[in-house]
Amino acid sequence: MSYLFQDWQSNRKNFKGQLVLFMFRLASLINRSMIAKVIFILYLLFYRYLVEWIWGIEIPRKTKIGKGLSLFHGQALVINQGVVIGDNCTLRNSTTIGHKKLADGTFSRCPRIGNNVDIGANVVIIGDIEIGDNVVIGAGAVVTKSIPANSVAVGNPARILDKKETAANA
Numbered sequence: 001m002s003y004l005f006q007d008w009q010s011n012r013k014n015f016k017g018q019l020v021l022f023m024f025r026l027a028s029l030i031n032r033s034m035i036a037k038v039i040f041i042l043y044l045l046f047y048r049y050l051v052e053w054i055w056g057i058e059i060p061r062k063t064k065i066g067k068g069l070s071l072f073h074g075q076a077l078v079i080n081q082g083v084v085i086g087d088n089c090t091l092r093n094s095t096t097i098g099h100k101k102l103a104d105g106t107f108s109r110c111p112r113i114g115n116n117v118d119i120g121a122n123v124v125i126i127g128d129i130e131i132g133d134n135v136v137i138g139a140g141a142v143v144t145k146s147i148p149a150n151s152v153a154v155g156n157p158a159r160i161l162d163k164k165e166t167a168a169n170a
């Protein structure tokens with residue numbers, strides 16, 4: 001049962017975030033077993049219909065996400081199922097995290113995001129890249145290259161702020 005509620009505390013006073021992530025965890029749990037997928041097919045369709053089509057939040061049930069995800073607002077959030085997200089991260093509205101189409105027509109791997117990563121609103125993170133632990137990504141950033149741990153990245157293309165430039169690193 002604690003598996004289903006692992007994001008509850010990090011979304012306190014935010015019932016929408018709690019509900020979406022409870023539904024995501026339940027869909028992920030069902031996804032682990034073929035028998036469960038057959039038995040609960042209607043739930044999986046309901047998850048997709050409500051969360052994806054109605055609320056506009058695409059978090060596929062196969063996505064690997066660590067505990068304690070915070071989800072603010074969430075609408076227009078699209079995460080590719082190949083993305084890996086660590087523990088205690090934050091996602092906001094109008095954000096896309098996914099792959100890049102390569103010159104040969106194939107698709108790259110998706111980003112791997114570490115622990116305690118805070119991703120602002122309107123962010124795009126694409127490609128075979130790694131975002132280190134304790135990174136802050138500013139609102140509106142477009143990230144196509146890896147970001148080292150303990151840094152703040154802003155802008156399009158994203159650049160890393162000097163430590164002295166940012167209160168987030170104080």
Ligand SMILES: CC(=O)SCCNC(=O)CCNC(=O)[C@H](O)C(C)(C)COP(=O)(O)OP(=O)(O)OC[C@H]1O[C@@H](n2cnc3c(N)ncnc32)[C@H](O)[C@@H]1OP(=O)(O)O
Nearest residue numbers: 092120121136137138139140154155161165166167168169
């Ligand atoms: C409905 C809602 O409320 S949804 C919530 C939306 N909020 C978010 O998404 C929060 C995201 N947070 C940010 O983008 C913040 O600006 C942070 C965390 C990146 C940086 O915050 P701070 O540490 O306070 O940095 P500060 O404001 O002092 O700016 C430092 C420098 O970075 C620049 N900068 C800060 N944020 C950004 C950004 N998102 N994009 C581009 N440049 C930025 C500033 O212009 C400044 O540059 P300068 O030194 O050349 O003047």
Ligand SMILES: N[C@@H](CO)C(=O)O
Nearest residue numbers: 072073091092120121
């Ligand atoms: N408090 C939220 C905005 O509503 C955040 O930090 O994103």
